[in-house]
Amino acid sequence: MIIQKTGKIGDDFYVIGSAAIPVYLLDGPVPVLFDAGMTAGAFLYEAGIKGILGEREPDFLFLSHSHFDHVGSVSHFKKVWPDLKIGGSVRCSEILLKPKAVQLMRDLNFEGTNNIKKMSLAPINEKRFESFGLDILVQPDQTIELTLGLSVVALNTPGHTWDFMSYWIPEKKILIASEAVATYENKGYLQPEFLVDFDAYIDSLNRLKNLGATILCAGHHSVFTDEDAVAHIRRSVKAANDYLSMTEAFLAREKGDIDQAVLRVKAEEWDNRPWPKQPESAYLLNTWQRVNTIWNRMNRH
Ligand SMILES: [Zn+2]
Numbered sequence: 001m002i003i004q005k006t007g008k009i010g011d012d013f014y015v016i017g018s019a020a021i022p023v024y025l026l027d028g029p030v031p032v033l034f035d036a037g038m039t040a041g042a043f044l045y046e047a048g049i050k051g052i053l054g055e056r057e058p059d060f061l062f063l064s065h066s067h068f069d070h071v072g073s074v075s076h077f078k079k080v081w082p083d084l085k086i087g088g089s090v091r092c093s094e095i096l097l098k099p100k101a102v103q104l105m106r107d108l109n110f111e112g113t114n115n116i117k118k119m120s121l122a123p124i125n126e127k128r129f130e131s132f133g134l135d136i137l138v139q140p141d142q143t144i145e146l147t148l149g150l151s152v153v154a155l156n157t158p159g160h161t162w163d164f165m166s167y168w169i170p171e172k173k174i175l176i177a178s179e180a181v182a183t184y185e186n187k188g189y190l191q192p193e194f195l196v197d198f199d200a201y202i203d204s205l206n207r208l209k210n211l212g213a214t215i216l217c218a219g220h221h222s223v224f225t226d227e228d229a230v231a232h233i234r235r236s237v238k239a240a241n242d243y244l245s246m247t248e249a250f251l252a253r254e255k256g257d258i259d260q261a262v263l264r265v266k267a268e269e270w271d272n273r274p275w276p277k278q279p280e281s282a283y284l285l286n287t288w289q290r291v292n293t294i295w296n297r298m299n300r301h
Contacts, residue, residue: 031059059085061085102129172181181193187273251298
């Protein structure tokens with residue numbers, strides 16, 4: 001099944017806030033959050049989490065990567081639940097210390113507020129993004145024991161970014177892969193999400209595919225269950241390879257002119273995609289990075 005709404009997914013597992021920009025919650029004696037969405041959605045996430053936990057508090061929040069739409073509400077959560085421990089990769093913590101990166105997260109969250117308003121998600125948090133420190137530097141393959149017989153395993157799965165961690169809950173076969181897998185767009189188009197390294201992205205996908213997840217959480221819009229979980233990872237590999245061939249052909253035709261190749265890719269996959277979709281500026285930013293990554297790869301090979 002492909003689930004594109006908030007609410008309960010499986011026993012004790014929930015999509016909170018907005019399916020497009022979700023926070024995931026694993027309930028139990030030690031409740032855990034995964035990712036922290038956008039700053040504008042902070043109240044929405046808080047209300048959704050309290051709706052499940054009541055007076056209880058989440059113990060951990062694990063971050064997949066340091067993009068603005070995955071870390072936006074962390075500082076708000078810290079105010080609401082001061083004992084909440086924030087975990088992420090070492091690279092993620094380094095990025096959060098860079099004033100330029102923090103400014104970008106702030107700018108993009110500010111810009112994103114308008115999109116959240118368009119999606120008529122209320123109430124809106126109008127405060128600006130604030131940086132924060134990590135309490136746990138999660139190491140690759142580290143297992144965090146929650147309770148007897150329930151754990152979270154951090155898997156370093158670079159390709160979208162270098163700081164990327166996916167989280168695997170083996171006892172429940174839940175995989176929070178976020179943008180280590182393709183985004184399932186309108187009309188079923190799969191948007192490959194490699195930004196920094198194509199081959200690392202494919203390696204990460206192959207690693208995740210072998211886990212045998214039955215609940216797969218993507219970064220935006222969708223959760224895949226049962227046979228759709230592994231199938232989506234397999235389809236993500238194919239989508240990435242198709243994207244690679246298409247873009248290599250465009251780059252060859254444009255003699256390495258990245259901007260022209262980006263326009264060709266955009267005409268192919270974005271122009272006719274129905275709304276709601278990623279805003280043009282964000283789409284172009286990511287596509288430029290994808291095309292540039294492929295161009296560098298072509299020159300290496
Ligand atoms: Zn991202």
